[in-house]
Amino acid sequence: MNIIFLILDILVDIIMVVLPLFLIVAYTTYSERKIIGFMQSRLGPTRVGPFGFLQPIADVIKLLTKEIILPSNANKGLFLTAPIIMLVPSLLVWSVIPLSEYFVIANINAGLLFILALTSLSVYGVILAGWASNSKYAFLGSMRSAAQIIAYEIAMGFALVGVLMAAGSLNLQEIIISQRGGMFNWYWLPLFPLFVIYFIAGVAETNRAPFDVSEGESEIVAGFHVEYSGVAFAMFFLAEYMNLILISILVSIMFFGGWLSPFENTFLDIYFSWIPGFIWLSIKTLFFIFIFLWLRATLPRYRYDQIMRLGWKIFLPITIIWIFLEGIMIYYKIEPWFII
Amino acid sequence: MNVEIIIFYIFSLLLLSSSIAVVTLNNPVKSAISLVFSFFSSAILWLLLNAEFLSIILILVYVGAVMVLFLFVVMMLDINISQVQEGFVKYLPIGIFVFATIAGLLSYFFYNQFENSDDNIITSIDLIGTDNTKNLGYLLYTEYILAFEIAAIILLLGIISAITLTLKKSATNKYQNPSDQVNVSKKDRLLIIRDEDRIK
Numbered sequence: 001m002n003i004i005f006l007i008l009d010i011l012v013d014i015i016m017v018v019l020p021l022f023l024i025v026a027y028t029t030y031s032e033r034k035i036i037g038f039m040q041s042r043l044g045p046t047r048v049g050p051f052g053f054l055q056p057i058a059d060v061i062k063l064l065t066k067e068i069i070l071p072s073n074a075n076k077g078l079f080l081t082a083p084i085i086m087l088v089p090s091l092l093v094w095s096v097i098p099l100s101e102y103f104v105i106a107n108i109n110a111g112l113l114f115i116l117a118l119t120s121l122s123v124y125g126v127i128l129a130g131w132a133s134n135s136k137y138a139f140l141g142s143m144r145s146a147a148q149i150i151a152y153e154i155a156m157g158f159a160l161v162g163v164l165m166a167a168g169s170l171n172l173q174e175i176i177i178s179q180r181g182g183m184f185n186w187y188w189l190p191l192f193p194l195f196v197i198y199f200i201a202g203v204a205e206t207n208r209a210p211f212d213v214s215e216g217e218s219e220i221v222a223g224f225h226v227e228y229s230g231v232a233f234a235m236f237f238l239a240e241y242m243n244l245i246l247i248s249i250l251v252s253i254m255f256f257g258g259w260l261s262p263f264e265n266t267f268l269d270i271y272f273s274w275i276p277g278f279i280w281l282s283i284k285t286l287f288f289i290f291i292f293l294w295l296r297a298t299l300p301r302y303r304y305d306q307i308m309r310l311g312w313k314i315f316l317p318i319t320i321i322w323i324f325l326e327g328i329m330i331y332y333k334i335e336p337w338f339i340i
Numbered sequence: 341m342n343v344e345i346i347i348f349y350i351f352s353l354l355l356l357s358s359s360i361a362v363v364t365l366n367n368p369v370k371s372a373i374s375l376v377f378s379f380f381s382s383a384i385l386w387l388l389l390n391a392e393f394l395s396i397i398l399i400l401v402y403v404g405a406v407m408v409l410f411l412f413v414v415m416m417l418d419i420n421i422s423q424v425q426e427g428f429v430k431y432l433p434i435g436i437f438v439f440a441t442i443a444g445l446l447s448y449f450f451y452n453q454f455e456n457s458d459d460n461i462i463t464s465i466d467l468i469g470t471d472n473t474k475n476l477g478y479l480l481y482t483e484y485i486l487a488f489e490i491a492a493i494i495l496l497l498g499i500i501s502a503i504t505l506t507l508k509k510s511a512t513n514k515y516q517n518p519s520d521q522v523n524v525s526k527k528d529r530l531l532i533i534r535d536e537d538r539i540k
Contacts, residue, residue, distance in 0.1 A: 108391050110396055113473075116404075117396045119401065120399075124408070127412070128373070131369060146408060
């Protein structure tokens, strides 16, 4: 009987995370169109509902009712499993994300490694989609994206090694707790180069502008998901935006103190202590989502060899040097890198 | 029945069937995906043994990195599968021999291991906690530091030799010098011809 309650409890937790997540994804697309619209002196969607506020719902209905077209000579099984392979890891990662000081679905000890392992799986969806579509554009897009993801994953992993060295733990809650003591104790300051590299590598991992060579509209139409339509396309779309939100929330957790209040240890703490941790985490996450959109509106696309050079020859050496320096700091017990 | 046992049997079955699929499927891409799947199943088996670090690292390194490159290569090559399968009967005796040797040695080893000792080796070394990841790190940097360093040096050698093997400098190589690109000025790229110049 106990196990049934346990499973029910976990199911309720999962629904509590996944349903709001889908809603946030829908409205991230809306805010992306609105924000980029305003940045380019346009209005963005205005027709459906007040200020176009129901536009994402109309989009969802449109995508759900469209036909899934199978290209001729496509590998049918792989063609249809590729979006699922893409979507599942990006959903699964949310099981270890601490959304407040009390709420996390699975508070596992190796949380950071779990996230790294799962984010490295999304490349399969891209490769298989490109290969199974039997289309040159899709194949080119998936090749580009796979090379890019592998290149940036290493820098990303090393940046997280820096975080776990400073926190002394792989558990995400403990990483947040080790950043206690106001916004200057958060890891963005002592680990500043790693924070910048992690965020840029995160943009590259999600295949978003300015690293969107895998989709590159002007060169290869839409990249690896050229041949997809309807729900199958919606799944790629969902996975991309969930990864975007995930990278934003991970940056806030690893480098910006997660659900910690920025006013700890200052005179402002009393006035803001009533705000729950979840709100702080949401504000930080929304800020980084905004930066993602801002980057897309501002920067032109990188050239392919520039992306490779940036990943392998600039980011990788910087992270290695910084981890080395951090090791020295920890060895000589210098604060704030060293925490008992 | 225990939940762990059910999970164990499900994933052992998946592991065996996907391993068989790796060698029997006709499409090399599908074989590679079966291999990914078998790695995944074995990672879950390790997770059942409370080896969460090893199982996650298996997914991170083998599934997330090694197999991606494998899949990459397999997709790019045009492999004629019938040619590859031609020598099946010819090599079958050698295959059976290798299989029998490995299976025999492993079963002999495991049989002796569990017959002669009541507890496994790990309990004889003092550990610092119950956290598998911490214990592993602690042991790697104290008890097994030499083996760890040797493995690191072998890996470094592997990296260096792989790079020297593939790095071929030839006249046909196209290479962009980034500092040249940054230092480009307008007159390097743009030739302005005025109308007056043309009339002369």
